[in-house]
Amino acid sequence: MLKKSTSRSPASGPPAPPEPRRLPVLLRRAWYGLNQAFRRRIAVTGATPDQFTVLRTLSESNPKGLTQRELTHLMSSDPNTIAALLERMETAGWIARKTHERDRRAYRIRLKAAGKAKFAELRDLAHELQTTVLASVPEARRDAFLETLAHVADACRAAADTPPKKAAPEP
Numbered sequence: 001m002l003k004k005s006t007s008r009s010p011a012s013g014p015p016a017p018p019e020p021r022r023l024p025v026l027l028r029r030a031w032y033g034l035n036q037a038f039r040r041r042i043a044v045t046g047a048t049p050d051q052f053t054v055l056r057t058l059s060e061s062n063p064k065g066l067t068q069r070e071l072t073h074l075m076s077s078d079p080n081t082i083a084a085l086l087e088r089m090e091t092a093g094w095i096a097r098k099t100h101e102r103d104r105r106a107y108r109i110r111l112k113a114a115g116k117a118k119f120a121e122l123r124d125l126a127h128e129l130q131t132t133v134l135a136s137v138p139e140a141r142r143d144a145f146l147e148t149l150a151h152v153a154d155a156c157r158a159a160a161d162t163p164p165k166k167a168a169p170e171p
Contacts, residue, residue: 023152027152027156034129034133035049037129037133038052038125038126038129041125041128041129042122042125045118045121045122045125046092047118047122050075050077050081050085051085051088051089051094052119052122052126053075054071054075054082054085054086054089054095055094055111055115055118055119055122056119056123056126057071057074057075058071058095058109058110058111058115059111059116059119061074064108064110065098065108065109065110066108066109067100067103067106067107067108067109068082068083068086068106068107068109069106071086071109076153076157086109089115092114093112093114093115094111094112094114094115094118095109095110095111095112095115096109096110096112097109098110
């Protein structure tokens with residue numbers, strides 16, 4: 001935990017104000033810490049946090065499977081990252097890619113039995129970590145915290161999907 005600055009200014013004025021809380025820094029710190037903690041916990045399983053996210057997303061989605069584009073959107077990732085990830089997971093025998101029934105350019109991605117088993121193994125570790133981390137938020141505030149975090153995540157996605165405004169031409 002970072003300590004608030006209590007140093008005095010050179011003119012021996014009042015203590016300096018604490019560092020401002022910045023959304024990008026706090027979100028990055030939270031994501032990075034959670035990702036590293038989960039990576040360490042699942043290292044012995046041969047899976048990565050991103051692979052767990054694919055397995056979870058597929059297990060919670062349409063039983064017919066998802067297209068790569070749908071998976072990319074649901075994971076808030078980029079198509080090249082997902083393509084490489086899926087290739088490794090297919091090689092591991094966790095997923096199958098079948099030609100989409102209506103769009104021959106797309107594939108439906110489904111969990112195979114080995115992927116379902118791997119997800120079950122990882123889900124317990126993920127749940128244990130989530131419980132540990134959320135214990136830092138008072139129980140009476142957890143639902144509100146998660147709801148607020150979901151709103152922030154939605155706002156971040158909307159901001160990413162919104163083209164930047166053009167600057168006004170200089171006179």
